[in-house]
Amino acid sequence: MRVEFSIITRGGKGFVAHLFSAAVLLWGASKVEGRAQSGQPPREANKPAEEIRHKFEDALAAYRNQQYARAEGELRSLLASSPESFEVNELAGLVFVGENEYTNADPYLAKAVRLRPDVAEARTAFATNLLRLQKTREAEQQFREAERLEPRGYDPNHNLGEFYIQAGDLASAIPFLRRAQEIEPTAYNNGYDLALAYERTGKLGAARLQLQQLVASHDSAELHGLLGEVEEKSGNYVASAGQYERAARMEPNEENVLNWGSEFLMHQTFEPAVQIFQSGLTRFPQSARLLDGLGIALYGLDRFDDAARTFFSASDLDPSDSLPVTFVGTAYDKFSPPIAAEARSRLQSFLNADANNAAVRYYYAMCLWKINEKEPQPELAGQIESLLKRSLEIDPDYADAHTLLGTLYFREQKYPEAIAEYEQALKTNPNDASVHYHLAQSLRRTGDKARTNQELITFERLRQQQQDRTNEQRSEIKLFVYTMRNAKNGGSPK
Numbered sequence: 001m002r003v004e005f006s007i008i009t010r011g012g013k014g015f016v017a018h019l020f021s022a023a024v025l026l027w028g029a030s031k032v033e034g035r036a037q038s039g040q041p042p043r044e045a046n047k048p049a050e051e052i053r054h055k056f057e058d059a060l061a062a063y064r065n066q067q068y069a070r071a072e073g074e075l076r077s078l079l080a081s082s083p084e085s086f087e088v089n090e091l092a093g094l095v096f097v098g099e100n101e102y103t104n105a106d107p108y109l110a111k112a113v114r115l116r117p118d119v120a121e122a123r124t125a126f127a128t129n130l131l132r133l134q135k136t137r138e139a140e141q142q143f144r145e146a147e148r149l150e151p152r153g154y155d156p157n158h159n160l161g162e163f164y165i166q167a168g169d170l171a172s173a174i175p176f177l178r179r180a181q182e183i184e185p186t187a188y189n190n191g192y193d194l195a196l197a198y199e200r201t202g203k204l205g206a207a208r209l210q211l212q213q214l215v216a217s218h219d220s221a222e223l224h225g226l227l228g229e230v231e232e233k234s235g236n237y238v239a240s241a242g243q244y245e246r247a248a249r250m251e252p253n254e255e256n257v258l259n260w261g262s263e264f265l266m267h268q269t270f271e272p273a274v275q276i277f278q279s280g281l282t283r284f285p286q287s288a289r290l291l292d293g294l295g296i297a298l299y300g301l302d303r304f305d306d307a308a309r310t311f312f313s314a315s316d317l318d319p320s321d322s323l324p325v326t327f328v329g330t331a332y333d334k335f336s337p338p339i340a341a342e343a344r345s346r347l348q349s350f351l352n353a354d355a356n357n358a359a360v361r362y363y364y365a366m367c368l369w370k371i372n373e374k375e376p377q378p379e380l381a382g383q384i385e386s387l388l389k390r391s392l393e394i395d396p397d398y399a400d401a402h403t404l405l406g407t408l409y410f411r412e413q414k415y416p417e418a419i420a421e422y423e424q425a426l427k428t429n430p431n432d433a434s435v436h437y438h439l440a441q442s443l444r445r446t447g448d449k450a451r452t453n454q455e456l457i458t459f460e461r462l463r464q465q466q467q468d469r470t471n472e473q474r475s476e477i478k479l480f481v482y483t484m485r486n487a488k489n490g491g492s493p494k
Helices: 021-037 049-064 068-081 086-098 102-115 120-132 136-149 154-166 170-183 188-200 204-217 221-233 237-250 254-266 270-283 288-300 304-317 323-334 337-353 358-374 378-394 399-411 415-428 433-445 449-466 470-474 476-485
Strands: none
Touching: 049 068, 049 086, 068 086, 086 102, 086 120, 102 120, 120 136, 120 154, 136 154, 154 170, 154 188, 170 188, 188 204, 188 221, 204 221, 221 237, 221 254, 237 254, 254 270, 254 288, 254 476, 270 288, 288 304, 288 323, 288 476, 304 323, 304 337, 323 337, 323 358, 323 476, 337 358, 358 378, 358 399, 378 399, 399 415, 399 433, 415 433, 433 449
16 A cells, blocks of 8 residues: 655645545555455354345445445444454445544544554554544554564555655655665655655755656656756756756746746846746746746846836736835835835835735835935934834844844934844844844943953854855845745745
C-alpha cells in the first residue's frame, strides 16, 4: 500500500498536510477484494460459508461503488454474526472512512490490527485514520510497526518518511525516503519529496544528484524548477537560470515564468527580465505577479514612472497584492510629480479600504516623510506620527515602524521616546546595525555614556559582519523580489 501524502508542496515554498482518504480507498478496494477472491471470506460457524461470502462480496461491491450506506447495511449483519473477522472489521473501517466518519472507523481499523498484527497494510490504514483524528503519536507507532514488518518494502518506508515530513521532522524523514528510493529508484513522488527534503535541510549536493537521477527517467518542468532552486542556493546562478528557463519552456505556466524572470532580477540583469515578463504577460495578461516582476525590472532600469504604472496595473488586478504598496513607499521620491500624486492617491485609497493593514500605514508614512524631507511642512510630522502609531497598534512587532517613529522623535529632540522606539525595534530585529547606531545617538543626547559606548560597539561589530552583504541583503530590488515571491502566502512586507 502507498499513502501518497504529497506533504511537500509541489513548486516548493512550503509544507502542507493533504487528505489521506483517497489512498486508503484505493488500497481498501484492491486488498479486501484480493482476500475475498482468494477464498478467504470471513469465517462463520453458524451460517453456510457461501452465504457469508456473498454478503461480504455484496458489501465490497457497494463499497467500491461508493454506496457506503448499502455497504454499511450488509456489514451490520456480518459484524453481528462474525465480530472476530479480520476482513469484516477491516472493510467496516474503510466504509466509515469513505463516509468521512473517521471516529466511527477507528475501532474497526484498530480491531483489524489486533486480529492480524502481522499485516502491514492494515497498520497503515489504521495509522492514516489516526492522523485524520490528530492522534499523531499513535499514528507514528503504527507506521513504524508497518516498516518493522516489511523493512525492505517500498511502501512502509515511503509512508513513514512522508509521515515525518508532515510532522516537520525532515531529518527523520530522509532515511526512510532514501531507503524507499533505493528499493524503487524510478519512484517519482518519493524521489521528488526526498530531493526537496534534502534541499530544505541544506544537503544541496544530495538534492542535485537525486533530481538529476529523476530527470533521467521522468524529465519534467517541476524537476527543473527545483533544480533551479538548488543551483541558486549553491551560488551557481548561470546554472540556476538555465534550469528555470528549461522549466518555463517545458511548461510555460505563470509560476515557471515568474521563477525564470525572478532569477534575472535577483542578479540585476534587467533587460532579459523585461523580455521574459512581457512574453509571459502575453500568455497571462491578468497575472498581477508577472506585472509585479515587470515593474521590478523597469525600476531596475531606472524607468521609475513606467515601473509605477505597471505596479498600479497589478494593484488594479489584485487589490490584495502587497508589492505595489511596498514599491510606492520605497521609491516615492523617484517619481515625477504626476505619478507621485497618483501614488499618494492610491495609498489613501488603500488606507480607506483596509483599516487594519499595518504595512499600508507604514508606507504612507514613508511617503509623507520623503515629502517632508524635500519640502518641510509642519503638519506632516503629526500625520506621520499618527500613521505610525496606528500601524503599531495593528502590529506591535513592526520593527520598521518603530525605527521610523524613533527617528521622528529624535528629530523632535524627544530622546527618551526615541530610545523606547529603537529598543522596541531591536526586540524584533536585534541584528540591525543601523538601529543600534541611532539608539547610541539618542542615548548620547541623554548623557548615558556607558550605554552609548555599548551600542556603538555593537554597531561596529554588526557593521563589519554586514558590510560584505549589505548590497545583497538590503537592496530594494531584492526586497521587491522577496515580497513578490511570497505574495501568495498572504503576508505583508516588513
